[in-house]
Amino acid sequence: MTGKESVRPPAKAAGGFGALLSSFHQLRVHGVVSDWASFLKANRPDGFDCPGCAWPEPKEASRMEFCENGVKAIAHEITSHRVDRAFFERHTVGELAQRDHYWLERQGRLTEPMRYNAETDRYEPIAWADAFQLVGDRLRALEHPDRAVFYTSGRTSNEAAFLYQLFGRLLGTNNFPDCSNMCHESSGVALGEAIGIGKGTVTIEDFEKADAIFIFGQNPGTNHPRMLAELQKAAQRGCTIVSFNPLKEPGLQRFTHPKHPVATLVGSSTPISSHYYQPLVGGDLAAVKGMIKVVLEREAAAPGTVLDQAFIETHTRGFEAVRADAMATAWEDIEANSGLTRAQVTEAAELYLAADRVIACWAMGLTQQKQAVGSIQTLVNLLLLRGNMGKPGAGACPVRGHSNVQGDRTVGIVEKPKPEFLDALGRVFDFDPPREHGLNTVEAIKAMDEGRVDVLFCMGGNFAAATPDTELTEAAIKRLDLTVHVSTKLNRSHVVTGKDALILPCLGRTERDEQAEGPQVVTVEDSMSMVHASRGHRRPAGAMLLSEPAIVAGVAKASLTHEGIDWDALVADYDRIRAKIAEVLPMFADYNRKIREPGGFYLGNSARDRVWRTQGGQARFSVHPLPENHLEPNQLRLMTVRSHDQFNTTIYGLDDRYRGIKGKRMVVFLNGEDMADRALEAGMRVDLISQGADGRKRKAEGFEVVPYELPRGCAAAYFPETNVLVPIDSYASRSFTPASKFIPVWLERCDV
Template sequence: MSEKKIALYDGPAGGWGALKSVAHHLHEQGVAVKGAKTLLHANQTDGFDCPGCAWPDRDHRSTFEFCENGAKAVAAEATARRATPEVIGAKTLKEWAEASDYELEATGRLTEPMVYDAQTDRYQRTTWDAAFALIARELQALPDPNQAIFYTSGRTSNEAAFLYQLFVREYGTNNFPDCSNMCHEPSGSALKPTIGVGKGTVTLADFEQADCILVFGQNPGTNHPRMLGELRAARKRGARIVSFNPLRERGLERFADPQNALEMATLGDSPISSHYFQLKVGGDFALLKGMCKRVVERDALDRDFIAQHTAGFDGFIAELREQPWEPLVEASGLTREQIEQAADLYIAAERSIVCWGMGITQHRHSVATIQMIVNLLLLRGNLGRPGAGACPVRGHSNVQGDRTMGIYEKPASAFLDKLGEVFGFEPPREHGYDTVGAIQAMLDGKGKVFVAMGGNFAAATPDTAATWRALRRCELTVHITTKFNRSHVVHGRQALVLPVLGRTEIDMQATGPQGVTVEDSMSMVHLSAGMNAPASEHLLSEPMLVARMAAATLEHSRTPWLALAGDYAAIRDKIAAVLPDFAGFNDKIKAPGGFRLRNTASEREWVTASGRAQFSTHAMPTDLAVARVADRHRDVRVFTLTTLRSHDQYNTTIYGHDDRYRGVYGHRRVVFIHADDIKDLGLKAGDWVDITSLYCADDVADVQQRRAERFLLVAYDIPRGCLASYYPETNPLVPLESFSLVARTPTSKSIPVVLSPHAGPAAADAA
């Protein structure tokens, strides 16, 4: 672990620091040579799709199609460390519970299926047959299939996800909570009724033609480093890159491309953002509405596009003209002049792309905010033409593909009709549980079996104490995974940990080596094939694991589960039979780089209720949690806390304890705060504090309190009244009841909190 310190980082994103980090992680995992060779196959036409983010691949002219964090993910998967049953069984789960998330990750690759033994409080080796028999017995014993819950991680391939949803629906439920429920659910909920597709509308080619790229609530330097290459190229040819973020993020300021020999040799770098606006946490809705207001006031409208392609314009304009400027300025945290400047930059561009991440989606009014993005695009016809459009930047590598494959708790009737027709059964029609609903169901005793296809549910979800109580109430928890993590320690009365092949490994089945497919953020579907020997001879592939689980559970199923899992081309034929956009699936993926799914909005065909792109009218929110809490606690300073990743983590996977670009080394329990706010609290940078979140529902007087202890104050360039801290350490502060309207995504980016001095051990001990 690094020396514990807070030290200003004044270098660019990327550069030699990224190369040094890659070398360090390959060496740490004991795969310096193997890992380097593996990376040369990442995101190549004959290689595997990076198990990290969902940013699209270029045209594969370079052998270096990976970024620093992708290299960390590959190194972690290709690690020489092995978490055998002996390694995991050497400690009780009570003892494992004391380990950090980093220590759990560092045990290495799981090698054999394990079952929990309550008498010894340890995991022990089991056989695959025994594991599937246990799952089948518990599922068959449930009086109602809706008492079983099936979670899905966004790293699951299309083939595995399709088989998984088929198995679960043949079993009889639509209980499909997934990671989309916790991240970009508001994007789909906002886009589908307004433009007819729940996805973004742009491709990488559009980034080559855009005159202006607006980036909201996103930190590509850490979360999607390969995106920096597109932003850098756009800036170099003269496009305006306009960033909106409460924190100053190095990846949005300067970038040194590790693949640029001249830049590396001269220690040079390139600017990214041409303009940077530091709005308040949660100020995006007010800012966007203000930008729309400015566009209208300047009459900078594409009237032909509006007349031919949109509905709801008159109502939107009427409400916008009635909107005073003062509330927009106050809520955004920017001046009116700054809002107008941002709008004028947008107006000056002929072609504009708007990108956003979870800084937009994890708020109470996230759906309304994204629909205001759509309004902004519609006002100037920036949808359905080259160099323009909407770009929600997804996280996990196949989170979008899993939803396309049917991992959704509210499936469309047409999809269920076709699924039933192709496979000869009647799918359930009742909507299932999303993530928040699944946790509540387990708490209420209505969810008794929990199966997770990847992920780390116990660490990823809100309201940690409630989630852990929920999981512990289950009769059986089943985790399908490559690594040991927190969710395997927080278990049901019975528990299984079932190890699978990783994305980088050769998947050998009855008909030979197999490839799987994934769909990236821009609707490109392509093949992924591993090249490393499996970490253990006992590992199953995800499709085979699902097939064997289904075959054991569904005794009268007509689906040839094992035959499908023996030949993934057969799975793809079934996908094509159910989903029209995948017609000719097996032929299409033979093309280098794969193929793009049809996106009707990018063709200006609007599959909406009106048959047109829809303007959405939203008044300024008056029910903000922070304002409610501040009104009831006038005697204390109430801050707005946003959760975020460090640079040494990917979602809940902790690779290390450094956050290089923010100048944090050896720490994770930190809270970023404006220096003047530290002074007003009578504290100083380096002091330790406790964070208490405060929550009260709209019509309830009582205020709930949740507490997370021992966080180091770090002075940072962030607006006053705003705080930032890492998850999952701050997930205990997010109330289960606090989620976005319509989409029900936890409000992890807008938590009302107060700070108090930590009264526990000295700083050295607390670290």
């Protein structure tokens, strides 16, 4: 993109003038510099929901809630570049498969349905009706509905997701893996067991009331930039912010809000974290258990003055077992496992004890470890000790990624649906839904590899790039009879095809959605259970684009023999879809009226109200031993990360401004002493090698060594380039989330 590669010192603060320059560059790259109307409509009551992250909107939104990643996401979608039939006439799929992720996504918007021709190795135009019929014929011919897998991206709206899961269950399967399986599934499992609901308990208003905010395994400066505005306000009013992250991330240290012109021009910034701890990769559980040990030691020294005994006795169970476990855990083991000293852990615990109201935030640094569920439940234990659950300014805050990843789950995109949901779905639509649990993402890949799946249907996303064990996954996909991708832009998954393949192009969030009965809105749910409307205003990128609900309805009509559902009527007016959602899910009562209110409505949260929908009816303390993070001689703990010019697998550019990287992605961040031990110098090239339980070695080649401030024995590199190193059987216990934040690797010098 820049034509120049370099490594510079990491940035001292997030945001500021650099964010403005980077945003302007993205507008220029995509040919949309003058289209400010689109950005002024983002995250407005009368506009569209940003297609980026799921961070909620402030109650008092400014005219433009500036976010660098939001600008990139919108520019990426409204680009003037097009991938049309002429593009596919110029390029074979084999040629496209040699291109990198960045090049593919930069080519522009898809404009018409395409079918892969294996004889010519090219995509060729196909009429919508013929595409729907092709999918319908293949699905009806399956030996069993479970030989189809229906994947969903978190950008899919509530309306499309609800129709999608209805279609799949009418077909007869619960095979609904989705992107949650690869990110916050661990949060859902952990919280569901501990507090009875798999969602965070806080709202945006709680950030205004918290005395302390603890952040684990998250880099908001790159992944959730709008969160920095809330952290900045919290820091300015005196809230203590404590960060745990193996990498020193500028966004967790200092921040300049780009919409504040004076601060941006003079380069002044606000300190964010008052305390910053760098545990080992995989050391979070031990660090939190150490904090619990300190809290319990303080209580033992002054009984009745430290813990919230009334809360523990009334609302929880399992406390005594957690106390016994923590007190029996040796400090030497806590230090060795966490990588932090006893003094550091004690200091963090004292900060927790000094605050009456505490929020704990986390992201994939916690969820993508083998012990992820245990780490999150141990963090819940810490909150429960002092009643920091279900009171203003306190609670659990898993910070999710894609804009509607939480909403998709709420309306039924789940491979293990609850019986009451299936009962209601069957009652409303007059059928008997399948009851057998379906496949999650890891299980789906294994089933493809073993020949137990014939059709993969993807509603958005980039399945081939987002998933682990890249070589195994891509080989499994190529064995399928049919792959179908509903997409806005070209990506890696379109060039990793089954024997037959379709690309079905859809409207983006920014575009007008005109149906038979007029213009439509869709709805999304943010990370804090707020549901609001999204109304596109731009002319669609192509005359042949269909909305996601229309595509689902078209496939359903061609595939199903079930009568009684008027798919055309549902798509003609999305109010009808929302009315059906409300019939199935009582939390959406009066859905159509509520989403017409500015800002939408709150779905509620039982744990926030101290109603515990757990077995036993109380919040649950749970015991988790320190993990055995065994390494072979000379191995490092590799964690995958995003660059600043990236959102999930979508790569907007080749710079990582905050970490000092310009014009490249094939880098590995190493501790200076680890480099010296291996006779490595900055700029040298290495291959990264892992080995799974299957004994097979996996290799990611040609990474440039970059010295960085992180603990000894740890390393970091970008995904999806390093997904090849994550063995298919390396995942979090019980959640099956790939363990991308703890990959044991060796380094080998190479000459690339």
